[in-house]
Amino acid sequence: MTKTWFDSVVKDVAPIMKEIKTHPFITELSDGTLDPKNFHFYMHQDSYYLYSYGKVLASIATRLKEPDYSLNFMSFSTGTIEVEKALHKDFIADFPDLDPPEKSPTCALYTGFLTEVFEYDSIEVSLAAVLPCFWIYKEVGDYLLKTTTRSNHPYQKWIDTYGGEDFATSVERAIEITEVYAQNSTEEIRKQMTKVFLKTAQLEWMFWDSAYRREQWPI
Template sequence: MQDWYKLAREQTDDILEAIKEQSFIKELMNGTLSKEVFQFYINQDAMYLAEYKKILATVGVKCEHVDDTQFFLDSATGIINVENALHQIFLKNNQLAHVPSPTCELYTSYLSRIVSNHSLEEALAAVLPCFTIYKEIGDYIQANQSNKADNPYQDWIDTYGGEEFATSVNNAIIITNKYAANASEEVLQKMQTAFEKASKLEWMFWDSAYNKEPWKI
């Protein structure tokens, strides 16, 4: 299989389109998203990224090729830098929350389980949507917004619609395709399932942020 990602992307196109239609994304693009909702999102994202960078480092250690290992270790380090920059812009004097929402907890726990207990191929597929969907949403917003000069969330938008992030996403796709090329049909199916679940969790993450999802008990 020469381009596993292309096929996986086509089979999950409905999820990406559903994300574009979310109130969170529409209001973020228009600059009308409430500060309270975005603040909740940034807090949850910080807790997600704190776990995601560990997960990426674990994926890197499992890779067979040194360049692939280095990519994921660099990505984990890069998250720290991006995280700090966005927090300085958007958190300012607001205190960072320390209780993940149910969806945040579910997403990071799912990724951790796949990366720790399943094949490298599945792990690569599971962590990929956080790269690719953020890039596609960043590009989508930049292409469709008319308020770049006065959108209060433009720094966030530009982070994920920028060239530096695009390079990182492309590298993650190339690495995943490389391992998929030699995978069995059974493993390829498991990769597709992992990619689809993680994509759905991306939708759930933004939905939970928009609704400021609480623990019900």
């Protein structure tokens, strides 16, 4: 299938993707020098996020008309839960002396945004809203696999999870399903899809940045 909409939106989001790859959280994650306290904060925020993200994916599955697509998204949802359990249990257990942080403002904003889009927008727009998390994590995982040269890397398991072939298969399928809906929608809907994709990509950058700063509520 020609990925007309997706190829176009990837070009639009290229500047954001560049900012993500050059953010200190990612560059320090690559060379293994990222402060463990920052990673601990990130893992907890990601746990909060994935809980909500998995619920949105499952909800999307109930609105997809095609049985295969619905099964795919239910699988994505359960897969998200499994990743959350495995990775977060391993890495969070490495920091028994650190208290779990509360849900950060950025994490609350991101999960609230996804829920709001699902509640009030079309299924096409909902698909576009959840797609950046798939695609950006795959891009970052692949990038880290290429740039990381350190042996005994403290975060190698995390890198392998998102740079692996199993995840690549899920990402490609999510892209294909979203593209089908984009091609069978109106130009106005596709514009809305692009807009929400860019917003979610911005939230992905904000998520990394908030973890690097160990973001706190201001008052």
